[in-house]
Amino acid sequence: MSEKIHLRLVSPTTKKRAVNLKRLRNAEYRSREHLTPAEVRKLIEAARGNRHRLRDGTMVTLCYRHALRASEVCELEWSQVSFDEGTLYVRRAKNGKPSTHPLRGDELRMLRKIKADQQPASSFVFTSERGGPFSPASFNWMVKRAGKNANLPFQVHAHMLRHSAGYKLANDNHNLRAIQDWMGHKQISHTTRYTELSPNKFRDFWR
Numbered sequence: 001m002s003e004k005i006h007l008r009l010v011s012p013t014t015k016k017r018a019v020n021l022k023r024l025r026n027a028e029y030r031s032r033e034h035l036t037p038a039e040v041r042k043l044i045e046a047a048r049g050n051r052h053r054l055r056d057g058t059m060v061t062l063c064y065r066h067a068l069r070a071s072e073v074c075e076l077e078w079s080q081v082s083f084d085e086g087t088l089y090v091r092r093a094k095n096g097k098p099s100t101h102p103l104r105g106d107e108l109r110m111l112r113k114i115k116a117d118q119q120p121a122s123s124f125v126f127t128s129e130r131g132g133p134f135s136p137a138s139f140n141w142m143v144k145r146a147g148k149n150a151n152l153p154f155q156v157h158a159h160m161l162r163h164s165a166g167y168k169l170a171n172d173n174h175n176l177r178a179i180q181d182w183m184g185h186k187q188i189s190h191t192t193r194y195t196e197l198s199p200n201k202f203r204d205f206w207r
């Protein structure tokens with residue numbers, strides 16, 4: 001007959017840690033969801049300080065100027081870039097409206113350099129060290145790191161570049177419908193959030 005084993009209860013020695021299972025509201029991380037043009041310039045310069053300076057700087061620049069989401073810039077293919085016409089065909093995520101944007105001279109030069117240096121060659125514009133397409137998570141992490149290196153006053157994320165584009169265009173008094181088409185919004189109500197942030201409507205106050 002087997003001998004009975006008496007087990008003794010032992011108090012745990014580890015401490016329970018409170019884990020926040022729910023993401024905090026954006027307002028808990030930062031006071032606004034867009035960057036000013038000066039802050040974007042600092043972010044681009046910080047990205048250009050990375051080891052892959054051309055790729056990272058170009059990605060941030062295109063995201064800002066063309067109001068791209070992280071998935072849109074990461075899924076960008078060479079077939080969407082026309083060097084002859086100097087245009088970028090923008091495919092929008094989230095059922096957004098596609099459009100064709102003009103590319104500025106510095107953008108074309110950066111893209112030509114990336115294409116010439118790309119090893120191995122890929123159908124995607126921006127690739128990782130392994131040659132695969134750059135992932136949105138990696139891009140978002142890169143933007144956060146660049147924001148920290150740029151000493152920006154709050155934590156930034158990739159989607160802030162899209163908001164920053166809308167804010168800049170509205171602040172420059174561009175036509176609201178044109179901004180809607182540039183951003184790829186199907187509903188103009190999504191565009192008016194940027195005009196609401198613009199201080200231009202208050203220019204003549206207190207004169």
